[in-house]
Amino acid sequence: MTPHRHPTPASRSARLRRLATALAGAACLVLTTALPAAAEGTIRIAEQFGLGYLPLQILRDRNLIEQHGKAQGIDVKVEWAQLSGGAAMNDALLSDSIDLAAGGVGPLLTVWDRTKGSANVRAIAALNSLPAFLTTNNPAVRSLKDFTDKDRIALPAVKVSVQARILQIAAEQAFGAGKHDALDRLTVALPHPDATAALLSGASEITGHLSSPPFQYLQLKDPKIHKVFSSYDVLGGPHTANLVWAKESFRTQNPKTYRAFLDALAEAVALIQRNPEAAVDAYRAQNKGDLDRDFVLSLLKDPDIRYTLAPERVEQFASFMHKVGAIRNKPASWKDVFFPDLHGEAGS
Incomplete structure (x- = not known):
């Protein structure tokens, strides 16, 4: 019998580098040119890299937006793209290359401030609260x-x-x-x-x-x-890391598609909370990197990593950014930055 060999620090480091390289190799930039604004029944969504975007990956893996579209009486065509960084997300959104952007609190507040009184970009929902x-x-x-x-x-x-x-x-x-x-x-x-x-x-x-x-x-x-x-x-405690946002015009001009997305997102978040094992399977199906299933599952069971639609400490980020001159407008509360759909939630 061949004795079991424990990996040395050097071999472990080499394997981790291969895992990171595999993740990097899976990254792709899909958007190159601006496209016409989507019509009702079409939605173009851009996400970024990492476990913070798990709810969106579940939407894609299980075709949840399409299913909820049928409940709204429409056939929804979903187009997905992957970008890195909030600046790229906002540029794509404002150029009408995408309809929904996903990223961090900082880029959301930046584009909310920039478009206040014009495109009126606001958050649809938070995706999570997780540490960096x-x-x-x-x-x-x-x-x-x-x-x-x-x-x-x-x-x-x-x-x-x-x-x-x-x-x-x-x-x-x-x-x-x-x-x-x-x-x-x-x-x-x-x-x-x-x-x-x-x-x-x-x-x-x-x-x-x-x-x-x-x-x-x-x-x-x-x-x-x-x-x-x-x-x-x-x-000083848990905070929202990632959210999804859109122009006001997309919400008003595509009410059924918007509702299908929001209902699908709520279902995805509920699935993560109820059945983390199924969520891990969806994550691994959508990410081709060689991440161990038990490793990902341990992260979903970490009490510091939570998936929720309600925001946490968005107001704290906004106050800081206003203080240092990063945004001109200071929201009176988190609700100023979000569309009304979640105003009944206990956010901050």
Whole structure:
């Protein structure tokens, strides 16, 4: 009998790099040119990378929008695209290349502020509340003050992503009032799969990464990677990470398609809460990376990772962004940023 061999740190690191590379290889940019605005019965949705977008992946895997369209008496054609970063999402939405954008709180607030009184972009629903970890392969870095000009911190988009705003809030806490941009010069825009591969390789300028599940947990399996902070510590508790948003015109001109999407999204979130095993199967079917089923299931059962339509701490993000001049308009409450469908929820 061949004895079982435990993986060495080097072999484990190599395998993790292969996993990250596989995830990166699955990433594709679908949009190249603006298309005519969708008619009732057609919906074009763009998502990003990671477990935060699991509800959308379940919609696709189970054809839930199409099913709920039939309940509305229409045949819905769904077109999917994948982009990286909130700036790309908002550019695609405002150019009418897509109808629904999905991303972080920062990009949502940016486009809400930018289009207030014109396109009136607002959130349809939150997708989750989950933490973002700042991880590093630099053993000398134990706090934000330990980063130097030799370090580079990867974000899905600089300045506008939810990770960028979390880093700025943390920087202000570490360096003092008015120092929110103290680390902006070290940030680099990279999709999460690419940043994970770079961090794990140790052969890149990237020494830090502020990411999301599953990437941060994948990184922490490597003994050379450690966590600097969790966004839950920075924000004082759980917060919405990802949402989905649209122009007001899409909602008003396509009421049945809009309702089919929202009902399908509610069903997907309920499925994750009720049956995480089925949710894992949908995730693995839609993501071709070699992620272990038990590993993904352990994340869905982590109490820090929650899927919910109601937002958490969106007002806190908005207050910070208004204070530092990132948005001109400060919402009176989270409801100003959301379409009325969820106003009965206990959000914040």
